[in-house]
Structure formats: C-alpha cells, structure tokens
Amino acid sequence: MTVTIRDVARDAKVSVATVSRVLNASGPVHPTTSARVREAAERLRYVPHGGARSLVTSETYTLGVVLPDIYGEFFSEVIRGLDAAARGHGYHLLLSSAHASPAEMKAALRSMRGRVDGLVVMLPDLDALELLAHLPDGAPVVLLNRAVGQFPALTIDNHGGARAMVRHLLALGHRRIGTIVGAESNADAGERLRGYRAALAEAAVPRRAEWEVRGDFTEAGGHAAVGALLAAAERPTAIFAANDAMAIGALSALREAGVRVPHEMAVAGFDDIPMARYVDPPLSSVHVPIARLGTRAVERLMAMLHPELHPELQSGPGVASPMVSRHEKCATTLVIRRSCGGRASGDAVPPASEAGRDATFP
Amino acid sequence: MTVTIRDVARDAKVSVATVSRVLNASGPVHPTTSARVREAAERLRYVPHGGARSLVTSETYTLGVVLPDIYGEFFSEVIRGLDAAARGHGYHLLLSSAHASPAEMKAALRSMRGRVDGLVVMLPDLDALELLAHLPDGAPVVLLNRAVGQFPALTIDNHGGARAMVRHLLALGHRRIGTIVGAESNADAGERLRGYRAALAEAAVPRRAEWEVRGDFTEAGGHAAVGALLAAAERPTAIFAANDAMAIGALSALREAGVRVPHEMAVAGFDDIPMARYVDPPLSSVHVPIARLGTRAVERLMAMLHPELHPELQSGPGVASPMVSRHEKCATTLVIRRSCGGRASGDAVPPASEAGRDATFP
DNA sequence: GCGTCCACTGTAACCGTTTACAGCGCCGCC
DNA sequence: GGCGGCGCTGTAAACGGTTACAGTGGACGC
Secondary structure, eight states, X not given: OOOOHHHHHHHHTXXXXXXXXXXXXXXXXXXXHHHHHHHHHHHHTOOOOHHHHHHHXXXXXXXXXXXXXXXXXXXXXXXXXXXXXXXXXXXXXXXXXXXXXXXXXXXXXXXXTTTOSEEEEEOOSGGGGGGGGGSOSSSOEEEESOOOTTSOEEEEOHHHHHHHHHHHHHHTTOOOEEEEEOOTTOHXXXXXXXXXXXXXXXXXXXXXXXXEEEOOSSHHHHHHHHHHHHTSSSOOSEEEXXXXXXXXXXXXXXXXXTOOTTTTOEEEEEEOOGGGGTSSSOOEEEEOOHHHHHHHHHHHXXXXXXXXXXXXXXXXXXXXXXXXXXXXXEOOEEEOOGGGOSSOOSSOOOOGGGTTTTBOOO | OOOOHHHHHHHHTSOHHHHHHHHHXXXXXXXXXXHHHHHHHHHHTOOOOHHHHHHHHOOOOEEEEEEESOOSHHHHHHHHHHHHHHHHTTOEEEEEEEEOSHHHHHHHHHHTTTTOSEEEEEOOSGGGGGGGGGSOSSSOEEXXXXXXXTSOEEEEOHHHHHHHHHHHHHHTTOOXXXXXXXXXXXXXXXXXXXXXXXXXXXXTOOXXXXXXXXXXXXXXXXXXXXXXXXXXXXXXSEEEESSHHHHHHHHHHHHHHTOOTTTTOEEEEEEOOGGGGTSSSOOEEEXXXXXHHHHHHHHHHHHHHOGGGOGGGSOOSSXXXXXXXXXXXXXXXXXXXXXXXXXXXXXXXXXXXXXXXXXXXX
C-alpha cells in the first residue's frame, strides 16, 4: 500500500541506491536515469519515510520541547518563539507539554530519544532536578527558566526585574507595598520574592508578613489573594504581583471591592504578556521578551548542532564571549502603564523584536 | 557512546530478543533473567530508540499538526486544545506551523511521512486545496476550518455566528452596520461576510459597498479599516469585525478618533479569544470553542487510529450518528459584553469546557 | 595495446528495534 | 519410552532508507 523506495526503484528499473542518489542529489547519476527516477517517484507519489531516513543518518530535523503542567499566555508565547525559530532553520517541534508530575516528565524525556536532535526543557519545580540525569545522552539540551549544573540555560532576570518594579513603586511614594507571591515550589516565584524584599531593604522600608500573600500564578489565585491584602491590619497602597495573570485577577477583585486602581491601590505585574496592555486600566509590568526566550533557545541549540555554521557562537580557545556563556540571563525592562499611577507613559510600546505578535487569525 | 539494546543484551548475557521481551512485557521470560536484564538496562541508562521502534511497529504515538502562517491567540488556543487532548491519549504533537506558502506547507506535509500516526491540518487559503493530494497515504487526517472532499473535517459555524451577531445588532436598533472583512483568500472570512449580508437581507436593511471594508485579520488591519468606515458618506453606527483581533484594532482606532464605544459606535468581533473580555470596553463577540476544536480533532483522530477502543465513534452499519459525520460543524454562541451597548450582560462567562484557560505561568 | 581515470550503477551492510520461527529441556501422559 | 505441550530463549528477517565498496564500460594518454 504505502510506496517505498524499492517500489520506485523497480518502476524506474534501477537500484534503490540510484533512487536515493537522485532524490538527495548525492553522487553522480546520468541525466536520463535521473529523469526516469524522478518521473517514477512523481507518478507513484513517493514520499520518503522520515523515520527510516533518520535512523541511518541520525538526523531528525526535530527539536523536542518538554514543558511543565502550567498553561497560559506565557507558554503560548514561548512556543510561538520556538516554533518560528525552528521553522526558520528547517526544524520541526516535537511538543510534549502539560506534564503534571516529574515522573511523567521523565517518561516524556525518554520517549524523545531517537526522535529529536536537540531538546528544550523547562523544569517545573524545585525538586525536578534529578530529571536531568535521565536526559537522552546524545542530544544537546537547553534549559529554560532554570540554571542547573553544567547545562546550557536561559533564564529570566527575575530578581532584577522584581526589584526594579518595586523600586519604581517606592519612587512613586508608596511605603506599604504588598506582593502576591507565586507558587511555592516554583523557582521564579522565589527569586521574584527575593527581588521584592531586596528593593524594600535597600530603601529601608519595613516589610510585613501580612503583605506577602501566597498565590499560584493563576488569575483565580490573584483574585483570592486580594482579600487577605485588603484585610491587612495595615492595608498596602500598592500590590506587586509575581506574574500578570495574578495581577489581572487582582484587578478584577479590586474592582469588585470598589477599590479604585491606581488611585487607591497601585498594581503591577510581571511578564508583560500581550494581554497586559489591554486590561483596564492597562497593567504596568516587568517586560520579559517571552517569545525571544524561545527563539534564543533554538539558536543556541542550532549552534550546538551545527558548530561549523555558527563559528561566532563558539567559545574560542581564549576568550569566552557572552554569547557562549552556558548560562544566559535575559534582561527585563519596566513597562509602566496606568495601573500603578505615577507618570504613566500611556502605553509603552514593546520592543521591536516582539512586533507582529498581534497578527492573529482568523 | 549511545547505548543500544545490544549493549544491554551483552551486559545481561542474553539475546536482544529477550531484552525486548522484558522491557515490553511481551512474551514469557524467567523472573531471574528479567531481573538481570532490568538491572543492566537501569545501570547502563538504556533508553529505547523511538525512531527505530516505530520503524518496525509503524506506531509513532505522535500526531502531526500543520498550520498556516498566521499567528495570534486563536492558534495558541487551538494548539493548547490539541496538546491537552494528545497528552491525555499518550500522544505527542509534531508541530509545523507558520507556513507562508502552499509549497512550504506541502514540504511540511511530506516531511511528516513516517513520523506521525495521524495529522491535523489547517488549510490557509482557498487555493491550497491541491495540497491534500500530497497527504501521506497511510495516516488519517482531520481538517480544521475547511471541509473539503471526503476528508473528515471540523469547521466553525461562521455563517450562523456572523448572522446571529448582526441580528443582535439589528435588534438593538442599528440600521447602518459596517463590517471589517477578513483576508480575501480566507474561507472563514468569506462565510462570515455572507452571514453578515444574510442578516441584513432578512431584515430588509440595505447594505452599502462602503460599509464593507477589507481587513486582514490583524489588529493593525482592523485599526486601518476604521478610517474608511468613519469617512463613509453614511457613517455606520455599528461595526462587526470578522475576528477579535481586528475588532480590538478598531476599538483603539475609535478611541484615537474620539468616537465613544458603545455610545457612538457599537463594536462586535468574532472568535471570543480570551483577551476579548479584558479589553476596554469588554468586547462582544461570537464565541468559538477554540481549544475544543483542537481536542475534538484529536478525539476524532483517536477514533480512527483505535477503532476498537472507540466503538461509539464508529458508524454502525445502519445508523450514522452525528458523532461520525465526516464533517462536523462547531456551533457558536453569542457573548454580549459592553462594546455593543444594549443589554450588556456584563461579562458572560465562557462555557465550562473552557475553564482553567486563565491559569498561567509564571 | 594497455593502463588509468572517471562517470555511472548495483550489491549489501548497517541504523536499532520488534517479532516470527525454531530449538531446547523438562514434565506429564498415554 | 515416545511424544505432545509448555516455558524459556536465541537466530534472523524484517522495517525503509543511506552509503561504503566494488564493479562496469568508455575515453584518453602513452
């Protein structure tokens, strides 16, 4: 039923080797023969079997992507970035996301063996490190959001970003600043909390336990956290949420509570997901070049897969350029919109690299 | 370097067949031997080579996804649905999106041969039909957004949805209703335009060419279209945009032009992307269960791949249940928010099946 | 006339699995 | 004691390609 290279060979009265040579333009073959083979392949609708080919060439032109269980615009953006970059290099993406448990993730990692040339892995929880021992041996890996051991990694400047945003709130005159903390087991959440505390400490502004409310990175979590913040003995005048989803949840909770933003309560988020500029009032946030994270991960994988094509990315014998540092930390920028009052620059336009993201369909 | 089944066999002093039997629990093997093999595999960190395995079993546990060039929240949602469903069935996703030209898409389709068990294909333009002739023969296919030939397809009720929304605007008293049309070559765009016209015709409300402005499904396109609409000899009092991205672009253009929504101009969109309820004012839209489209596509593929497991999805010799009709049209519902005035039911909550989509990270 | 080289083509090994088939030892039954 | 059956194991043939190697025949130089 399905037509193989052997069928084409028989039809064109040549050997399979010749068919392979024609179709891959490897080795010399007579024009006449070539034409005959090509015609036969066309007529039989021959399509080479990718799996079989990669078995011998050990090149799959596929990159594996393993993501944890958490959904949302952040992931969509990462995947978008990965996809665009991969496609640009002629690669596909083998996606395996939404893994609830480390065990599941390990299974996913294993199943990628022999199917991908490289891997992009985003570790979910702090306790997922041992997963890395089970990485397929051959394929290069780039870690997202976590720098662990000697693996090449791409992380976000969580600490710096959070600190910058809280500094901004302090500069606006706020002295009672609450925060909605991210999921407990999450590494980014921890760093953002540290950044928040660092900014307060610098300014010698006291912090209080009742101002640090646990969230879970979801909109609902942000919504729920507002109750505790409003009920605090000393009510904060500003809220820094550890991500935009929680900030958006907080905005709706505040609206329901009749607390006006930003006049009675300033609100800021983290990530600057596309939606942030559309909410009412537009949300101030720590801009993370999310899609860029994906494209950059692919670029690094490409450099590892094709060293000869990317000499500039290699570490020379002497110098180690920043391009090759195994751990790359992505800078963040502040995007100040109306939700935190102050000199709201209307709607800061995201960097050009993010342009085009608003195209949509249908 | 990379350890194969042969290495394990040698180490455990058995044949490769026995190793395979142990690891797949196929065929009888002595407990002692089994333990020895298992131990060896563990110690050598053996991971089976998926490609090689699927070459002989011709099962890849992977579903191919081929999407056109257009980005946006709509696609993220589809992919999210596909991914969740695929994972639920133990399948991976091989993603190949962002294909600019039919030729590229054809190449993508070809390269999937031997790598996937089934395919979800979204055709971009009207002229992309001939692509289907180049589908890999063996694998079952589900078409998204287009019903073509005998292929199983999942489509949106574009015509009905558009008509319902325009009817709603008419019921609110609007008689001059403009529309921002989608990309010319796009099938959905055409159907939505027909739905718009049908609603006007029913109500015997005249339509004018100057009220039908071409857009391209992007926010920028929607923004630009507003200029023409406002400059019309008879200015409309309502705008129906063929998708939400354009509607959102229109909202910002109207704000810039000082036209208040909904008082001076009602606005409605199509798709009900998650962002729709967050814009200001919240956007009335035709709700499409976007993620559901993805999960449903996977379900149908599963039914085709494992007929024995999904007897309820099979067409019995007698009855043809709606479950098995090759072409399934997804119903839409109206979600009325503030952007079109009228009895804005505040913020209609999306159906439960879409719940949880707001969870996000980090 | 003969050796060399080159363009072209075929044979067969190999990639890493699964699996049909066969072989072996042992038990139990006639 | 022969024999069928069973439990366990190994051998080897696929799966569908790529590619090293070994021809073949003709052109060409000496």
